Amino acid sequence: MPFNFLLTTRILGLLTVGLLASQPALAQSAEISAQSLGLVPLPREVKAYAATYTLPQQISVYAASPDARNVASLLKEMLAPLGKTVTLTTNSQAAQIKLLTAAMPNSEGYQLVVDKAGVRITAAGGSGLFYGSQTLLQLLPTKSTASARVPYVRIADEPAFKWRGAMLDVCRHFFPVEFVKKYIDFLAAYKLNTFHWHLTDDQGWRIAIKKYPKLTQISAFRKETLLGAQQTLKTPADFKYDGQPYGGFYTQEQIKEVVAYAQKRYITVVPEIEMPGHSVAILAAYPELACKPGTYEVWTKWGVNEEIVCPTEPTFRFFEDVLTEVAALFPGKYIHIGGDEAPKTRWKESPAVQEIMKRENITDVEKVQGWFNRRIETFLASKGKKLIGWDEILEAGIPASATIMSWRGEKAGIEAAKHGNDVVMSPSGYLYIDAGQNPVPHSPNEPLMICCYLPLDKIYNYNPLPKELTAEEQKHILGPQANMWTEYITTPEKVEYMLFPRLLAVSEVAWMPAARKSYADFLPRMSKQFARLDAQKIKYRVPEPVGLDSTSLVKQDGRAVFTLRSLVPGAQIRYTLDGKMPDETTELYTKPLAVPLDNRLTVRAITIAPNGRKSPPAELLVK
Structure with a gap:
């Protein structure tokens, strides 16, 4: 609030x-x-x-x-x-x-x-x-x-918002219990209070359900994993796989262990059980829940799969059984049902769905998902739980008692708050911290990542309270949440690299009123945190030097003059003017750097932290 x-x-x-x-x-x-x-x-x-x-x-x-x-x-x-x-x-x-x-x-x-x-x-x-x-x-x-x-x-x-969240996707890549606890520690250290645990998706089902053992025998494992960045692949021949079976799941005892660990640190765990989309892993184990008969496999690609569960009575029984066990494991009031990216290709073709539409007087197949969600919400309410879902659930119609997580920008969140629904603001353009940290797409100096460029200042300057809302409507904004999707984040070390120092910016978005935030004041305070991250052996991304950009250069006497600084106390800045990658042996920056403007050259500079770890390069073509 x-x-x-x-x-x-x-x-x-x-x-x-x-x-x-x-x-x-x-x-x-x-x-x-x-x-x-x-x-x-x-x-x-x-x-x-x-x-x-x-x-x-x-x-x-x-x-x-x-x-x-x-x-x-x-x-x-x-x-x-x-x-x-x-x-x-x-x-x-x-x-x-x-x-x-x-x-x-x-x-x-x-x-x-x-x-x-x-x-x-x-x-x-x-x-x-x-x-x-x-x-x-x-x-x-x-x-x-x-x-x-x-x-x-x-x-x-005291905090500005009730909901101060961060999500970890363990479906695309699986992370052991010890690292999940460590992730919770990261959140707790910076006063976040909600851990959104994305437990099921097309690429793997990660939670043991006693009534449906095939979910962990079959759905928890895929036969192989795609190599490279899927968004750059143009033809079927471009798709290559590693040929290695991959998977894992958490037992119910492990789930209880993580929940208890989080509770002790005053963090609520919100489980996500995706429905009706992102469900092909379910169909791999229980194909009878599909609209179209066939054999299904746990998916080896990323993105959106048109194979989803059919909204029939067996499917409702399945999810009610699953949610019964989930509700018993997670004492928090929210259960996340996903609800995003659910293509209706198979529903349009299904006689069973056509019969549902006729019986329920539904004229648009997209609205069938709203009917599906309302049944699930009623069931969750019977278990004392509250439904939360991605913002697509708003399109099919939801009651005011449901909560939405606005990820496709703020528009849906604004609409929902005006409608009287509670909202968690999680827009991908500001809070998807699996996005790149380098303005060069697919930079060779960064690990493989999904897309885009999300710099630290853009996260920090985000205000979860849209100006389009009145003060009364803003009360429906529970708070912000950052999301860590893991299509290309394969190890705990890569999670830490993507998380830090951006989590520090997220913490101030969630804890401080927007009117009191100042990015210029934040940076020196953030700098003092690196020694703490080092003490915990966190593999954070070392920030590149500040000041090597077109807006910072000063032109004097036919030269471009740059004044560089490091955000890491005690660090060195090393640079090159010949286009090569700086390292420990290249020139040490000690004073403002002046380069001629009469010929094209590439200036590159890196930070070398006291622990020896290096930043990606900051670089600028001077011409």
Whole structure:
């Protein structure tokens, strides 16, 4: 929900009352820039001071409530890599860190105070205590030290949106449980609270369903995988495959394990069970659910397959059985039914579908999907669940109780909000983080990816609240969600490369009101996060140098002058003027770079991070 500034006033009022005892200590210390703390996402209200509090190697945490004890146990895990030993205590006076509960207007809001009395995190419940703890962690050193100095701060914070999501597609490429947990950790570290788990698609079914064992015996595996970028292949002869069987699935025990792991970190898991489209993997195991008799295989290509389930009674029984088991595994209120990209070729040809249309007085075959969705929604409601689907479900007609995820731009989200439906904004042009990070399509300097160019600033500057909506209609915008599709993202390392540092931008889109965001202010704070990513051995994409572009050059005396900088603290910039790829042996950038304008030459520059990892090149043809 959009932030209410009256609530901010109330929070700050609570903060002021609760901190009277600490005012003298804080007043004795000079105030410093909150920007210098490097916090991501930036808290709502921050006061920072030059004085510091020293956390010892042995830390006592006061935690009286169940939520506080849960957060304390997580702090114990998160502080261990810094060489800290955490013990829980019921003696508030003896604790260096106190986790306190108090009534607050936003259940996810928190207050964080560090002064000579130690660290105090106050929130209404576990999620706020957890987010306050994540902020505290960002104030600590990234490496193990005998004692850790924490700057004096007073922070009052709360999120702008209820839904702060990220999706991981495990169908196109499968990821083990340990990496799924790591992905959840990524979200939790930057205060996202929804993990959308895309579990079924044409290329693989990834969740065990006890009533339908062939879904994991057959549907979870494809015979081979396409090689290369499908969008560049022009003729059937161009399609080549690796010849290697591929697949995997999660047992129900593993699903429970992941859900429990996420719950402990105050993240809701939203499962996606695709229907009626993207269902050819189902037909490979249960061909009787098709409109057209035949033999089907788990798909080895990407994109949209016209073979989809038929909307007959056996299909409804199948999905009701599946959803019964799914509903029991996922305690969150939402179940995602997909609903996108469902061609009606087979439905148009089917006598069974024609009979349905006649019986239900439906004149357009596309509207059959709306009838299908409404039946599924009614069933989900009987299980205490709420239907959410991609924005195509809006076209066939849905009741106001359904939630849509607007991915084909914002138009459908705007329409749905005006209609009274809740909306998650997830437009592909802003939040599909499987898109490229280099303006050169299929750059040889980047891993293979699906398409497009989605730079960091475009993500950061996205506002989930469309100006076309009134303030009342904007209340239906639950929040934003970033999506990680994995047609060409084959390993955990590639997921991390596509995710970071863009997830940091996503976190501020989700946490901060748009009016308070500043990309120029974000970049130096983001830069301070790279050391933390290094400490966790995350294979992030090293950003290329900034400043090598036509808008940044200055023309002086027949020369183009570039002033370059790295976004990675302590990094080197290496460059070439002969069109070759820079490396550790090429020229070191130490001052503004001047090149003649009277001949064409290609300037290339790379960042070499302190850990030795290199960025893709920034490059510009000067002419």
